[in-house]
Structure formats: structure tokens, C-alpha cells
Amino acid sequence: MYRQTNKASKNYSKSYTNRNNHTSQQEGFVPPQDIPKLRRVIEITDYDSGKPITHKLELLKTDRIDCYEVIADGKLWKERIGSSNILAGIRKALPRLARE
Incomplete structure (x- = not known):
């Protein structure tokens, strides 16, 4: 980490204080x-077997x-996975x- 001087520390805290005040106004x-917690639900209905699953x-x-x-289906499949890998x-x- 780089060493930060007292002057730089004061300016750094001032700039963030001013920024927060400006954006809230x-x-x-x-x-x-x-x-x-629950972001999305995907339901898949499969009609290939004769009865829908x-x-x-x-x-x-x-x-x-x-x-x-x-x-x-109520069981953990993956702990952390992206949407493209889910698909x-x-x-x-x-x-x-x-084909028949």
C-alpha cells in the first residue's frame, strides 16, 4: 500500500463528503x-414422455x-453458477x- 500524508487524507475525506452531499440533493x-434472496424462477415443462413433467x-x-x-426441484444443484452455464x-x- 502507498503511504498517505495527512494533507492527502484530509482532502480525500473532504472529496467523498462533498460527493455524498451533492448526490443526495x-x-x-x-x-x-x-x-x-430469490432472484429468478425457471419452470420447464417437458411433454416428450407422454405426460407433462x-x-x-x-x-x-x-x-x-x-x-x-x-x-x-428442491435440491441444491450448484452453489455459484452464471446464467449462461445454467442454460x-x-x-x-x-x-x-x-424424429418418428
Whole structure:
């Protein structure tokens, strides 16, 4: 870490204090919202077997904004996975059927 002088410390704290005061006084300022624990739900209904089978994927919040904890049919599938990998897993789990 770089050494910080007293003068630099005072200026640093002043700049952030002024910035916070300025942004809170702006019109139309919307504070950031809290992200809910349950972020998304994906329901897949498969009609290939003759009777419909429904699978439910619940995407929960993790420590990263671009990753999810995935609960598939009530059981933990992955602890931290991105949305593109979730879709790739769905694609691999539901293969195509041969034509009749």
C-alpha cells in the first residue's frame, strides 16, 4: 500500500463528503435497491414422455451479482453458477428426441 500524508487524507475525506452531499440533493435521485434472496424462477415443462413433467429451477442470490445459487426441484444443484452455464446445463439435461 502507498503511504498517505495527512494533507492527502484530509482532502480525500473532504472529496467523498462533498460527493455524498451533492448526490443526495439531486432531484430524481433513487437510492440503490436491495436485491431479494430469490432472484429468478425457471419452470420447464417437458411433454416428450407422454405426460407433462415440470421441473422448477430457483435462482438465489450469491455474493456475486452475476452468479446464482441454483435449487433444482428442491435440491441444491450448484452453489455459484452464471446464467449462461445454467442454460447450458438445461440444454444438456434435455436432449433432442429422434424424429418418428
